[in-house]
Amino acid sequence: MASDESLPTLKILMIGPSGAGKSALLIRYCDDQFDNEYSTATIGVDFKLKKLSVHGKPYRLNLLDTAGQERFRTLSNSYYRGAHGVILVYDISNRDSFAAMERWFEEAETNAMPGAVMYLVGSKLDKTAARQVSADEGQRLAEKHGCSFCEVSAKTRENVRKPFVDIVNAIVKDPKLLSAGSRRGGTVAVGGEGEGWGSGCAC
Amino acid sequence: MESLSDTKWDVVISGTGLQHSLLALALSRSDKKILHVDHNEYYGGAEAAFSLQEVDEWHPDSSTGTFQNVTLWKDDADTSSQSNKLSFSRAYTLTLSPQIIYTKSKLLGQLVSSKVYRQLEFQAVGNWWIYNGEGPPLLKRLPNGREDIFRDQGIDNRAKRSLMKFLKFVVDFENQPELWEADSECSLQDFLSSRFQLPPHLQSIITALTLSLDTPGRTIVKWALPRISRHLTSIGVFGPGFGAVIPKWGGGAEIAQVACRAGAVGGGVYVLGTGVTNAVDDRDKERWRIELSNGETVGTKHYIPHSGSANGSNSRMVSKTIAVVSSTLSSLFVNSTEGSPLAAVSVVVFPSGTLHLEEATQDCPVYVMVHSSETGECPAGQCVLYATTLYSATSKPILDAALSSLIKSTECSDARLLYTLYYDQQEDISSPCDLAFDDRILENVEEQWKEAMGSEGADGSSLFMQFEERRGINPDDDNDDDY
Ligand SMILES: Nc1nc2c(ncn2[C@@H]2O[C@H](COP(=O)(O)OP(=O)(O)O)[C@@H](O)[C@H]2O)c(=O)[nH]1
Ligand SMILES: [Mg+2]
Numbered sequence: 001m002a003s004d005e006s007l008p009t010l011k012i013l014m015i016g017p018s019g020a021g022k023s024a025l026l027i028r029y030c031d032d033q034f035d036n037e038y039s040t041a042t043i044g045v046d047f048k049l050k051k052l053s054v055h056g057k058p059y060r061l062n063l064l065d066t067a068g069q070e071r072f073r074t075l076s077n078s079y080y081r082g083a084h085g086v087i088l089v090y091d092i093s094n095r096d097s098f099a100a101m102e103r104w105f106e107e108a109e110t111n112a113m114p115g116a117v118m119y120l121v122g123s124k125l126d127k128t129a130a131r132q133v134s135a136d137e138g139q140r141l142a143e144k145h146g147c148s149f150c151e152v153s154a155k156t157r158e159n160v161r162k163p164f165v166d167i168v169n170a171i172v173k174d175p176k177l178l179s180a181g182s183r184r185g186g187t188v189a190v191g192g193e194g195e196g197w198g199s200g201c202a203c
Numbered sequence: 204m205e206s207l208s209d210t211k212w213d214v215v216i217s218g219t220g221l222q223h224s225l226l227a228l229a230l231s232r233s234d235k236k237i238l239h240v241d242h243n244e245y246y247g248g249a250e251a252a253f254s255l256q257e258v259d260e261w262h263p264d265s266s267t268g269t270f271q272n273v274t275l276w277k278d279d280a281d282t283s284s285q286s287n288k289l290s291f292s293r294a295y296t297l298t299l300s301p302q303i304i305y306t307k308s309k310l311l312g313q314l315v316s317s318k319v320y321r322q323l324e325f326q327a328v329g330n331w332w333i334y335n336g337e338g339p340p341l342l343k344r345l346p347n348g349r350e351d352i353f354r355d356q357g358i359d360n361r362a363k364r365s366l367m368k369f370l371k372f373v374v375d376f377e378n379q380p381e382l383w384e385a386d387s388e389c390s391l392q393d394f395l396s397s398r399f400q401l402p403p404h405l406q407s408i409i410t411a412l413t414l415s416l417d418t419p420g421r422t423i424v425k426w427a428l429p430r431i432s433r434h435l436t437s438i439g440v441f442g443p444g445f446g447a448v449i450p451k452w453g454g455g456a457e458i459a460q461v462a463c464r465a466g467a468v469g470g471g472v473y474v475l476g477t478g479v480t481n482a483v484d485d486r487d488k489e490r491w492r493i494e495l496s497n498g499e500t501v502g503t504k505h506y507i508p509h510s511g512s513a514n515g516s517n518s519r520m521v522s523k524t525i526a527v528v529s530s531t532l533s534s535l536f537v538n539s540t541e542g543s544p545l546a547a548v549s550v551v552v553f554p555s556g557t558l559h560l561e562e563a564t565q566d567c568p569v570y571v572m573v574h575s576s577e578t579g580e581c582p583a584g585q586c587v588l589y590a591t592t593l594y595s596a597t598s599k600p601i602l603d604a605a606l607s608s609l610i611k612s613t614e615c616s617d618a619r620l621l622y623t624l625y626y627d628q629q630e631d632i633s634s635p636c637d638l639a640f641d642d643r644i645l646e647n648v649e650e651q652w653k654e655a656m657g658s659e660g661a662d663g664s665s666l667f668m669q670f671e672e673r674r675g676i677n678p679d680d681d682n683d684d685d686y
Contacts, residue, residue: 068470072474110293192315
């Protein structure tokens with residue numbers, strides 16, 4: 001059996017305005033937890049690893065959260081390096097968060113590698129009474145940028161797996177994209193995975 | 204949303220250059236509340252990297268004077284082939300910090316022990332070439348280790364023995380002070396000729412390894428020996444055939460960004476396009492009052508200012524030209540050592556006096572770092588040249604001459620300059636003008652880290668840059684196709 005390390009790894013980013021529900025979605029999907037309080041969920045979360053099989057073939061998802069750098073729009077170019085997919089999240093109960101999406105699409109399109117798959121998500125689907133953005137509008141924006149769309153609730157779990165499964169399905173359909181993210185022959189291993197360097201030597 | 208002034212900050216860091224970003228990384232696992240600002244709209248300060256459009260928008264802050272005389276040139280010739288013309292803006296990542304990192308540098312160890320190396324991709328600095336101005340051949344590859352020297356037909360046996368004697372000495376020079384201490388202020392060249400009877404062309408080769416920006420006369424023994432030793436002992440540490448690496452996507456610029464992300468993951472708040480306009484040390488309250496250019500005022504226990512120029516007399520200025528070339532210059536990247544990784548960088552050295560110009564004499568050496576498209580800095584089929592020399596009134600024509608001589612001597616008929624960006628750069632305490640990463644930066648970072656950490660840093664409960672892996676792994680797999 002293949003070990004997890006050797007599975008093909010797909011790098012998928014979460015982006016979108018602060019408070020849109022990116023971290024909640026990620027944590028619900030990966031850990032099946034939800035914290036109603038305004039959480040500091042973002043802090044300390046560098047990335048999440050999750051194994052996902054599509055059509056019987058397993059993949060290792062490397063899911064990256066913004067680490068709060070979206071708050072003042074200071075995500076760096078390096079965040080986008082090698083990403084196969086970008087999930088753009090807005091809050092259906094917050095008009096401003098939807099209005100900000102054009103700029104987030106633009107940032108993703110300029111920084112992600114050519115061919116990277118985008119996916120638009122309207123979050124907090126459970127807040128029906130407070131809805132400010134219709135599903136239609138979301139759908140239209142997604143179509144404009146040639147990507148798929150769905151609405152989810154991290155709170156009720158509704159549709160939580162859909163964006164991840166769909167985006168992985170789209171990514172693996174494109175062999176060129178799959179191989180573009182992998183490291184090339186010229187990469188030098190400085191880490192000596194698991195041994196030596198850093199662990200002991202303070203010399 | 205709460206404003207910045209609502210938080211009682213522990214540390215405010217101004218500037219996201221490499222040193223300041225490494226500090227943010229060092230503090231990223233502390234519970235300190237950290238505000239990290241930069242007056243630039245981009246990360247990296249004097250170690251930033253730019254797309255072509257970002258270069259167009261780059262208006263270096265004349266008040267700090269770090270960058271001056273920025274001059275841009277673009278080829279406007281109309282050609283049909285793709286690699287023969289400039290591609291779109293984002294296809295380029297031109298870096299202000301193409302420093303090589305010797306494999307012996309503590310930086311690599313710290314990037315590993317702090318775990319951020321996983322977000323970086325390191326590539327090998329392969330061949331070193333020396334230009335002799337007379338030829339042929341104009342470019343000669345420097346021997347890569349002992350076997351290479353033995354095989355070299357161009358060195359006679361007597362010189363070979365002298366060279367081997369010197370190489371054996373220099374890797375252990377610290378334990379043999381009697382052989383060099385008396386000459387420590389002498390020029391390296393004189394030392395090599397009087398103590399080791401090395402002929403002039405071997406003196407040039409040894410001097411090239413120091414990456415000295417000075418004239419040979421001012422490249423002195425006590426400064427040069429540790430650098431030569433570092434060069435030689437770094438070869439083979441991470442694999443055969445190379446002794447230095449650079450991070451893909453813009454060298455120091457990429458490290459700065461990855462370090463800042465680590466700071467953010469640790470809870471640090473990042474604001475760009477916002478500088479510190481005034482900082483007042485309120486001694487009674489043991490706090491700083493920091494006025495920001497966005498109009499807010501914040502309070503903090505520790506304040507790390509954007510560093511200024513290095514002290515007057517020692518502060519040097521270098522001139523640089525970044526050039527995009529319409530060729531891979533593949534002859535510079537030939538693999539010369541079995542089993543070595545594909546190199547992404549080659550180093551070409553033009554020793555003093557090897558470039559012949561009508562209007563100027565070349566007193567100082569010129570170094571050109573050749574970056575292949577593997578670095579991610581340019582499209583396939585092209586490469587980026589980073590040329591550096593010590594500033595002088597004629598440094599621009601000297602750099603131009605180095606670039607055209609380099610292109611000519613590679614005999615790549617398709618090679619043309621497509622783009623050049625010239626600038627002068629003033630040395631700064633946190634951004635030394637060195638073509639190799641200077642480990643003293645890490646000493647500064649550790650100093651600042653200790654101060655901000657107070658007792659936690661001193662009593663050993665927190666170790667500098669030694670962090671556990673952040674756990675991203677979770678037990679349940681997602682194993683089916685439908686939802
Ligand atoms: N009702 C409801 N609240 C949510 C949902 N997702 C997130 N939230 C809340 O929205 C706030 C911001 O969520 P967070 O995930 O931190 O947003 P981020 O800044 O995009 O990472 C938090 O208080 C969450 O509890 C959801 O699906 N339903
Ligand atoms: Mg978040």
